[in-house]
Amino acid sequence: MTPDEIVELTKKHNFFSWSAQGAVNPIPMAKAKGVYFWDAHGKRYFDLNSQLMCVNIGHGDQRVIEAIKAQAEELVYAGPGMASKVRAEIGRELADVTPGDLKKFFFTLGGAEANESAIKMARAYTGRHKIIARYRSYHGATAAAITLTGDHRRWANEPGISGVVRVFDPYKYRSPLYNEGDSDEAFARKCLDQIEEVIMYEGPHTIAAMFIETVTGTNGIIIPPDGYMQDLREICDKHGILLICDEVMAGLGRTGAWFAVDHWQVVPDLITMAKGLTSAYMPLGAVAISKKISDYFEDKVFYGGLTYSAHPMSLAAAVANLRVMKEDDIVGNSQRMGKVMAGLMDDLKAEHPSVGDTRNIGLFGCVELVKNRKTKEPMGPYVGASPEMAKLGAYLKDNGVYAFTWRNLLHTNPPLSVNESELREVFEVINKALEITDAAVK
Numbered sequence: 001m002t003p004d005e006i007v008e009l010t011k012k013h014n015f016f017s018w019s020a021q022g023a024v025n026p027i028p029m030a031k032a033k034g035v036y037f038w039d040a041h042g043k044r045y046f047d048l049n050s051q052l053m054c055v056n057i058g059h060g061d062q063r064v065i066e067a068i069k070a071q072a073e074e075l076v077y078a079g080p081g082m083a084s085k086v087r088a089e090i091g092r093e094l095a096d097v098t099p100g101d102l103k104k105f106f107f108t109l110g111g112a113e114a115n116e117s118a119i120k121m122a123r124a125y126t127g128r129h130k131i132i133a134r135y136r137s138y139h140g141a142t143a144a145a146i147t148l149t150g151d152h153r154r155w156a157n158e159p160g161i162s163g164v165v166r167v168f169d170p171y172k173y174r175s176p177l178y179n180e181g182d183s184d185e186a187f188a189r190k191c192l193d194q195i196e197e198v199i200m201y202e203g204p205h206t207i208a209a210m211f212i213e214t215v216t217g218t219n220g221i222i223i224p225p226d227g228y229m230q231d232l233r234e235i236c237d238k239h240g241i242l243l244i245c246d247e248v249m250a251g252l253g254r255t256g257a258w259f260a261v262d263h264w265q266v267v268p269d270l271i272t273m274a275k276g277l278t279s280a281y282m283p284l285g286a287v288a289i290s291k292k293i294s295d296y297f298e299d300k301v302f303y304g305g306l307t308y309s310a311h312p313m314s315l316a317a318a319v320a321n322l323r324v325m326k327e328d329d330i331v332g333n334s335q336r337m338g339k340v341m342a343g344l345m346d347d348l349k350a351e352h353p354s355v356g357d358t359r360n361i362g363l364f365g366c367v368e369l370v371k372n373r374k375t376k377e378p379m380g381p382y383v384g385a386s387p388e389m390a391k392l393g394a395y396l397k398d399n400g401v402y403a404f405t406w407r408n409l410l411h412t413n414p415p416l417s418v419n420e421s422e423l424r425e426v427f428e429v430i431n432k433a434l435e436i437t438d439a440a441v442k
C-alpha cells in the first residue's frame, strides 16, 4: 500500500477518538526506534509526546519485544481467575517500586478502567458516595472516569455518574488565590482551605475519596506547591476520606521519580496507573491498593472484573518494561534530563515574549503561551484552536517534531530514555517555532 492508501483505508473503516471524523488527518506511522518514529514516506519525527505520554522507555526496545514474543509462545491467555508465572512476577516487580504499603494490584486494560475500579473500591471501603475531583483534570473516557474529569471533555458526556463534587486546582500561574511573592506553603494553604470549606459544606461523612492527578497532565502540567500533597493527606485522614492519586500519566518515571507522590513522600490509599507501566508496548492499567483497603476485601467481595484483567501478554510487557527501567536507570535519566529541560525552558522564556510560563518536573513539561505577559491573555482558547496555535503545531510537524499542542499549551514529554543532545536538538526546533507565536504578541 502507498502511504496515501494507508491513510485512506484507515480513515474509511476506523472511527477516531475525540474528533469530528472528517477532520482527522493521521500520520501513516511505519516504524519507531528510541525517541523517533518514521512515517510511511520515510519522514522522521522526534516523538516529543511519547505518542500519548506513554512510551516511557522509548520505542522499539528489543528486550520488551522479545519478552512479548516469549510470552506468546508460553501462554497467550489465562482467565482473570488464574495464577501464572508472569502474574506472580509482575506483582513482585511492581511492589518493588510502589510507595508505602501499596503492594497489591488490580490489573485493567488502561487508565480509565483503573479509575473506575478505584471508585468502586473507595465507595465500598468507606460506605460513602461522593468523590471530590478537580477542574483541570482528565481521568479517562468511560462513564465514571469522564465524570471525574474536570475539563471540557466531560461536557458532552454529562450528566455522568452521581456524587462528583469539583474543586479548584493549585494552578499558581492563573489561580486568583496566588499573589505575587506568596511562598509555596502560603499558596498551598489557601488552596487547601478552600478544599476544606467544600468538604465542610458537602459533609465529610458523605465523601469517599479525593481523586487527583498528582501532577496534572494534559490540563497543563500543574505541579502542586510544596506542602500541598502532605497537608492534603492530613485533611483526608482527618475526615476519613481516601486519597486516590491518578498517576496514569505522571507515574512510572515521567516526573523523575517512580511515582509523582514520591516527590513529597506521600502515600495515597490508592494509586491508579497505566501508560508507562508497559511503556505502551501492550495495553495495561492497574490500581495499586494499600494494605488497609486490600485487607478490607479479604472477606468482602470486590464487585468488579474484566475478561482481560491481568492478561499474560500485557503482564509480560510490564515485567520486561519495569526491568528495562531499572537496568537503564530510566527514572534517574528522567530526573537528570528534566534538569536539562528546565534550563532549556528558561532559555525559551528569556528569548520569547509569547512564553508566559514554563513548567516541568522530570520530563513532564509544557510551555504556556500568551499574547501578553501582563494580562496573561492565552494564545489559544480553552476549547478549540487559535490560528497561531494551529500554525505552531503545523510548523513543528513539518519540521519533524511530533508534539501535543492544544489550547495555549505546547507539551514537552519525550521518551524518558532521551539524551541531552536529542533534547537540545528538539528544543532548537521549538526555539524557531516560537517566532510564530511571538508575532501574535500584543
Ligand SMILES: Cc1ncc(COP(=O)(O)O)c(C=O)c1O
Residues within 6 Å of the ligand: 052, 109, 110, 111, 112, 113, 115, 138, 139, 140, 141, 213, 217, 218, 246, 247, 248, 249, 250, 274, 275, 285
Ligand atoms: C491522568 C489520566 N488518567 C486517566 C487516563 C485514561 O487512561 P486510558 O486512556 O488508558 O483509559 C489518562 C489518559 O490520558 C490520563 O492522562
